[in-house]
Amino acid sequence: MPRAVSAEDARPSAGVNVEAEEISKPTAAPVRAAAAPVPLTEQSDGQLLDGLRGGSESHFNELYRRYFQRIYSFVYTRMRNHADAEEVVQETFTAVYRSFESYRGTSSLLSWIYGIAKNTLNNSLRRARTEGQRLEALRPEALRPASSFGDCTPEEHLNLRRYTEAVSEQLESMSEWQCEIFVMRHLENMSIKEISRRTDRSSDSVRSSLYRVKRLLFETADLSPAGSRPRGGASWGETDPDREKPAGTSRLRGAQQS
């Protein structure tokens, strides 16, 4: 897609070699073609957005660089926890980058992004309050299947497959390290301390990540078609080699092999 030209592009820019322009002028008409491009760090948000919409990775990178630390700092000062802050920052930027089409430029990009960060943060705090209560009440037995896979009826098999596909989709939305931590804890049965040591992250960060994955699985169960959730939830902690692996959990399988 060709890069759209904004009104700001027409402004005289710093760093233009005026003398060179004058020398190369063939006629009295003003020549802009020889103007050096404005460095990205000096471009306005509008110019960077235009570049991004034109598919320029350097414009995208500059915009990301400009806002990432500001949003992260803001979120962290509210949450005081890097794992939770990362989650909110991830949600914020995903929402921002999915919604650039709806940004009309009636306010500064900074206030628009900040508003989205603030709302995402409030959402997250609200969810944590309600879901924290649910998770507190959860007992480990609840994650065990009511019967072995061999005893499943065809309908239960189908429901399980749908459920694991939905879970797989959710896993795709997580970062690699979140998946790895989940695998270490629930498939390799490692302690929080050991995971913390191996991943070079704090125990607090590991716990928060596990909590988030657990929550994702809950959301998946809630959103999956009625009856598609396996009885009692799926247990991936068993090690029966003949047991059918959940379909579509490629990232989990990859992590297991590593």
Added chain:
Amino acid sequence: MSESDWQAIFDDPMGFDPDELREFLAADMMDVPVDPVFREELRKRLWDMVRKRYGGDG
């Protein structure tokens, strides 16, 4: 994220008061450390999203 949560993100995204703005600007002055792996992973994921939507350099 539920549909209502998604909508809530865009509830009056420009609506913040001076105190909130001050809080944001104060955070801006803090030197909060960030996990570089997280920063880079998120950058890659977002760029992938942008590239799919608008086409890209590479």
